[in-house]
Each structure stands twice: as C-alpha cells, then as structure tokens.
Amino acid sequence: PGLAIMEGYKKISKLGEGASGVVFKAEVLDLSRIEVTSRKRLRQGEGGKLTVAIKKIKLKSNKEGLSQEAVREIKVLQELAHPNVVKILDIFKHHANINLVMELMETDLENVIKDTKNFVLQRGDVKSYMKMLLEAIKHCHDRWILHRDVKPGNCLIAHDGSMHLTDFGLAKAYGSPERKMTPGACTIWYRAPEMLFNADSYGSAIDMWAVGCVFGELMTRRPVFPGEGSNPTSNPSQALT
Structure with missing residues (x-):
C-alpha cells in the first residue's frame, strides 16, 4: 500500500x-x-x-x-x-x-536495560536517567497528578540522550480524601504494596515506589519484583512478606 x-x-x-x-x-x-x-x-x-x-x-x-x-x-x-x-x-x-x-524518540529505558551488548550503564548514566525521571515525576506531583504507570518502557530516550516520561493513560488527579482510586492501576512489577493489597486511597508514594523499582532495575539490569518466574501478570506480593 x-x-x-x-x-x-x-x-x-x-x-x-x-x-x-x-x-x-x-x-x-x-x-x-x-x-x-x-x-x-x-x-x-x-x-x-x-x-x-x-x-x-x-x-x-x-x-x-x-x-x-x-x-x-x-x-x-x-x-x-x-x-x-x-x-x-x-x-x-x-x-x-x-x-x-x-x-520521535530513539528507544526507551526498557531496551537500554535489556540490551547489555550495546548499552553499558555506568554510574553516571544511572544518575542521569534517575535525575530526569525524578524531575518529570516532581513536575506531575507539583500539579497533583499521579502517573500510575511508571516503568522503563514508559521512559523514552531521545537522540540526544534525554529521557521523556510518556503514556499518561492511567494518570489521575489526587489530593482529595473523598476521591476513590483503582488499586489495579500500574504494571504489576512496579505496583506499590498498598495497591497490591487493594487500597482504594493512595497518593504520590505509589509513583515513588515505581521509581525505586526502576532505579533497582537500572542497577541490576533485571526487574526488582518480577513475581514468580518471568510472567508480569503473576503476583509479586510474596516478595513483600
């Protein structure tokens, strides 16, 4: 065509x-x-x-x-x-x-982490990626917006090496005590403990938990809480007990 x-x-x-x-x-x-x-x-x-x-x-x-x-x-x-x-x-x-x-972006952080042959992650690289991710999350939280799906695949990398947070389909305003939240948001490997235990009220800590998981993955080049085997739909809450 x-x-x-x-x-x-x-x-x-x-x-x-x-x-x-x-x-x-x-x-x-x-x-x-x-x-x-x-x-x-x-x-x-x-x-x-x-x-x-x-x-x-x-x-x-x-x-x-x-x-x-x-x-x-x-x-x-x-x-x-x-x-x-x-x-x-x-x-x-x-x-x-x-x-x-x-x-148009070159790649994403998930590919950078997985491609051990072409991408060597030095401490300076990890610090740089984390700084950019934290600044993006701070910008969201300063405007009372939860991303709710922070993960390496949603961190796009441009040709100049800069990182850009994407995929805001699960994002939601927070701060009101009456507002009910969905515990099933966020990819399960990066889901905070309160969400795993079906909390319907939470705040910015759930994004920060996911940021911590990304940090651990950058350091070790493997998921921190992958659950049983490599199935992303399995429940990683066993690792928290």
Missing part, C-alpha cells in the same frame, strides 16, 4: 502498537502545524524533512468514541510542560480517528 498523507504529515512506517493505539513514524509536510520552538528538537529524515511520531488513538466504537484513557492522556499532557515529559506537538482528526503528534 502507498504511504498515507494526512493533515500535513506522511506516514513512513509503523513503530508499534499498544492497547490504546498505533504509533507511526511520519514526515512533516506542513511545518506551520509545528511550533517554531518545537521544530528545533525534531530530527531530519531522508530528504531533509523533519520526522515525528504519530499515535493514532483507537476508538472504542463509533457510538462510544474515545476511551476514558485516551481522553485522560490528552488532557493531562496538555496540562504538563516539562523537558522530561513528552509533549503533544499537534492533534488532528483523520477518518474518525484522533491522532497525537509527538517527538
């Missing part, structure tokens, strides 16, 4: 697919859609055109429209503005789908 051209962008290739949508690499055909200050961070592809990542949000159905997670992610990312948090460069509708345009 030919490469799709949509709203000033041309799809180049598919980068990945998750529960909430499909991510493509694309060229920018209409520079007026990207702020001048944001263009400086974008990389040039073949032919000198700037490249971006486009996340096509899947609709639940024609009647239901966007999922709660998609609406939440868009809303939260529009509220946040920090060098270590992914930024929405553009939003457009195409064939009834909502598309988010973001900076």
Whole structure:
C-alpha cells in the first residue's frame, strides 16, 4: 500500500502498537502545524524533512468514541510542560480517528536495560536517567497528578540522550480524601504494596515506589519484583512478606 498523507504529515512506517493505539513514524509536510520552538528538537529524515511520531488513538466504537484513557492522556499532557515529559506537538482528526503528534524518540529505558551488548550503564548514566525521571515525576506531583504507570518502557530516550516520561493513560488527579482510586492501576512489577493489597486511597508514594523499582532495575539490569518466574501478570506480593 502507498504511504498515507494526512493533515500535513506522511506516514513512513509503523513503530508499534499498544492497547490504546498505533504509533507511526511520519514526515512533516506542513511545518506551520509545528511550533517554531518545537521544530528545533525534531530530527531530519531522508530528504531533509523533519520526522515525528504519530499515535493514532483507537476508538472504542463509533457510538462510544474515545476511551476514558485516551481522553485522560490528552488532557493531562496538555496540562504538563516539562523537558522530561513528552509533549503533544499537534492533534488532528483523520477518518474518525484522533491522532497525537509527538517527538520521535530513539528507544526507551526498557531496551537500554535489556540490551547489555550495546548499552553499558555506568554510574553516571544511572544518575542521569534517575535525575530526569525524578524531575518529570516532581513536575506531575507539583500539579497533583499521579502517573500510575511508571516503568522503563514508559521512559523514552531521545537522540540526544534525554529521557521523556510518556503514556499518561492511567494518570489521575489526587489530593482529595473523598476521591476513590483503582488499586489495579500500574504494571504489576512496579505496583506499590498498598495497591497490591487493594487500597482504594493512595497518593504520590505509589509513583515513588515505581521509581525505586526502576532505579533497582537500572542497577541490576533485571526487574526488582518480577513475581514468580518471568510472567508480569503473576503476583509479586510474596516478595513483600
């Protein structure tokens, strides 16, 4: 099939697919859609055109429209503005789908940790990644937003080595004692003890627990609480008893 051209962008290739949508690499055909200050961070592809990542949000159905997670992610990312948090460069509708345009990243922290042949993690590297992650989390917490899914796979690495926290589909405002929380949020390997024991009220500590798990994984290059075997759906609470 030919490469799709949509709203000033041309799809180049598919980068990945998750529960909430499909991510493509694309060229920018209409520079007026990207702020001048944001263009400086974008990389040039073949032919000198700037490249971006486009996340096509899947609709639940024609009647239901966007999922709660998609609406939440868009809303939260529009509220946040920090060098270590992914930024929405553009939003457009195409064939009834909502598309988010973001900076194209080189890899993520999960791949860096797993690829022991090509990535050597010195103490300085670990300190740098942790500093950027903590600054991103602080920015969220200063605005009373919990990320609720901090893990290496959600820490994207740009071509200049900078880290950007992404995937805010589970993010939620906190601080109100009446607000009930979902204990099942967060990937289970990085889920805080209170969530494992089904607490429906929690705060910023659950993100900090996950940050600690990421730190341990950077140091040892393996998950801190993987549960039984390597199955991420198994319950790691046994390690806490």
